[in-house]
Amino acid sequence: MTEVRTxxxxxxxxxxxxxxxxxxxxxxxAGRGSVSSGELASAAGVNPAGLRKDLSYLGPxxxxxxxxxxxxxxxxxxxxxxxxxxxxxxxxxxxxxxxALAGYAGFGTRGFTFVGLLDADPARVGDVVxxxxxxxxxxxxxxxxxxxxxxxxxxxxxxxxQSVCDRLVAAGVRSIVNFAPVALAVPAGVDVRQVDxxxxxxxxxxxxxxxxxxxxxxxxxxxxxxP
Amino acid sequence: MTEVRTxxxxxxxxxxxxxxxxxxxxxxxAGRGSVSSGELASAAGVNPAGLRKDLSYLGPxxxxxxxxxxxxxxxxxxxxxxxxxxxxxxxxxxxxxxxALAGYAGFGTRGFTFVGLLDADPARVGDVVxxxxxxxxxxxxxxxxxxxxxxxxxxxxxxxxQSVCDRLVAAGVRSIVNFAPVALAVPAGVDVRQVDxxxxxxxxxxxxxxxxxxxxxxxxxxxxxxP
DNA sequence: TAATGTGAAAGTGTTCACAGCA
DNA sequence: TGCTGTGAACACTTTCACATTA
Numbered sequence: 001m002t003e004v005r006t007x008x009x010x011x012x013x014x015x016x017x018x019x020x021x022x023x024x025x026x027x028x029x030a031g032r033g034s035v036s037s038g039e040l041a042s043a044a045g046v047n048p049a050g051l052r053k054d055l056s057y058l059g060p061x062x063x064x065x066x067x068x069x070x071x072x073x074x075x076x077x078x079x080x081x082x083x084x085x086x087x088x089x090x091x092x093x094x095x096x097x098x099x100a101l102a103g104y105a106g107f108g109t110r111g112f113t114f115v116g117l118l119d120a121d122p123a124r125v126g127d128v129v130x131x132x133x134x135x136x137x138x139x140x141x142x143x144x145x146x147x148x149x150x151x152x153x154x155x156x157x158x159x160x161x162q163s164v165c166d167r168l169v170a171a172g173v174r175s176i177v178n179f180a181p182v183a184l185a186v187p188a189g190v191d192v193r194q195v196d197x198x199x200x201x202x203x204x205x206x207x208x209x210x211x212x213x214x215x216x217x218x219x220x221x222x223x224x225x226x227p
Numbered sequence: 228m229t230e231v232r233t234x235x236x237x238x239x240x241x242x243x244x245x246x247x248x249x250x251x252x253x254x255x256x257a258g259r260g261s262v263s264s265g266e267l268a269s270a271a272g273v274n275p276a277g278l279r280k281d282l283s284y285l286g287p288x289x290x291x292x293x294x295x296x297x298x299x300x301x302x303x304x305x306x307x308x309x310x311x312x313x314x315x316x317x318x319x320x321x322x323x324x325x326x327a328l329a330g331y332a333g334f335g336t337r338g339f340t341f342v343g344l345l346d347a348d349p350a351r352v353g354d355v356v357x358x359x360x361x362x363x364x365x366x367x368x369x370x371x372x373x374x375x376x377x378x379x380x381x382x383x384x385x386x387x388x389q390s391v392c393d394r395l396v397a398a399g400v401r402s403i404v405n406f407a408p409v410a411l412a413v414p415a416g417v418d419v420r421q422v423d424x425x426x427x428x429x430x431x432x433x434x435x436x437x438x439x440x441x442x443x444x445x446x447x448x449x450x451x452x453x454p
Numbered sequence: 455t456a457a458t459g460t461g462a463a464a465g466t467g468t469t470c471a472c473a474g475c476a
Numbered sequence: 477t478g479c480t481g482t483g484a485a486c487a488c489t490t491t492c493a494c495a496t497t498a
Binding site: 036037038049052053055056060061062063064065066067068 | 477478479480481482
């Protein structure tokens with residue numbers, strides 16, 4: 001009845017709301033009762049006006065002239081992002097990256113539960129990561145069906161990512177985060193978010209190399225590296 | 228003299244150029260001599276027209292009516308991205324995520340060399356990852372200075388990320404990729420790219436939950452999971 | 455003729471400035 | 477008075493359609 005019609009939140013905003021939620025959780029644990037958009041924006045690494053616009057998609061959240069009530073805003077964001085309901089996920093590929101993700105405690109407090117950690121390597125099967133035992137990748141379909149999983153994380157080598165993806169989709173998964181450096185082909189109705197860690201470094205390097213060429217030749221305070 | 232004035236390549240384009248370069252390397256190794264924008268775009272997971280526009284920032288690269296010569300285009304992209312010159316990087320925080328990045332062989336072929344892998348945990352010091360031995364974090368300043376490092380990757384716990392960042396900047400680093408879930412404060416002239424793995428999952432989950440609410444109620448072909 | 459290269463249009467996201475309200 | 481909420485301007489990206497050329 002008091003259900004607010006949260007209309008069409010832009011994807012870029014959703015990503016930032018997740019960051020605000022994390023910052024607010026930290027503030028709440030520190031006992032803070034309220035924050036201004038300026039302080040919250042600074043802690044989240046964004047522009048204050050942009051933050052206020054982001055929050056405005058949820059309707060009025062704050063008190064003019066004062067700021068935002070930390071616990072109330074936190075709950076509002078949690079609800080908007082759907083953190084309240086537990087989500088069952090599977091993760092395929094328990095190498096270093098998969099282990100890092102599975103072991104990240106932050107997921108548990110945000111509604112995510114890894115009900116299946118899968119790997120093709122028998123040597124890794126049975127390892128316990130973040131409280132869950134690694135199972136053979138053969139169990140994929142069984143785990144997905146048993147828990148009604150709709151979200152999967154792929155951290156396998158690139159060579160097998162597509163076949164793993166096909167099996168996930170066939171089993172009923174509709175949303176996939178892919179860390180393998182290949183573009184996954186999926187049928188309509190299935191979402192893939194591609195995350196490419198090496199591209200981040202490459203973009204940074206590009207911007208870095210441009211620094212000297214940009215404006216004035218270069219500053220004296222910067223030492224030249226090569227002999 | 229034949230230096231082409233590559234003017235103002237958008238950041239979004241730079242990120243995709245890195246992906247194209249990876250795909251082209253695969254095609255070159257498979258012995259392919261040429262590709263069309265359609266095939267390249269499909270392998271990279273983008274729109275063909277967008278790919279052509281991306282490449283157009285480097286000037287004409289292809290042959291009308293035919294396509295692109297794989298080796299020539301590959302070299303062109305490599306030069307534009309600055310892959311040719313070797314870049315010295317340091318990585319701080321050799322947990323699972325740091326180990327995953329340090330062990331990724333793809334960096335070596337793209338001009339990146341990790342000249343320093345640093346960790347605060349004495350138990351990890353001395354481990355060899357990707358051919359490089361882990362050193363104590365106390366050596367940070369020494370490594371940065373010795374190799375003229377300007378690029379760093381931070382994969383430490385969130386609690387120490389800012390202090391590590393401060394030390395990196397003081398030592399001369401100008402570009403940082405930060406995987407710790409905190410916004411880093413840096414002086415002007417220093418670039419930070421924030422990568423937040425948990426946010427990716429959160430955005431995906433948000434879109435996933437919206438699927439049922441979107442357009443028509445839902446399709447018959449999709450099974451409902453919960454009992 | 456079959457593909458590239460590219461203006462122009464549409465869409466999306468960000469920033470600004472200020473009205474509105476405790 | 478101070479900070480939120482937001483329309484309007486701006487900047488950036490993507491998409492489309494088609495002229496262009498080997």
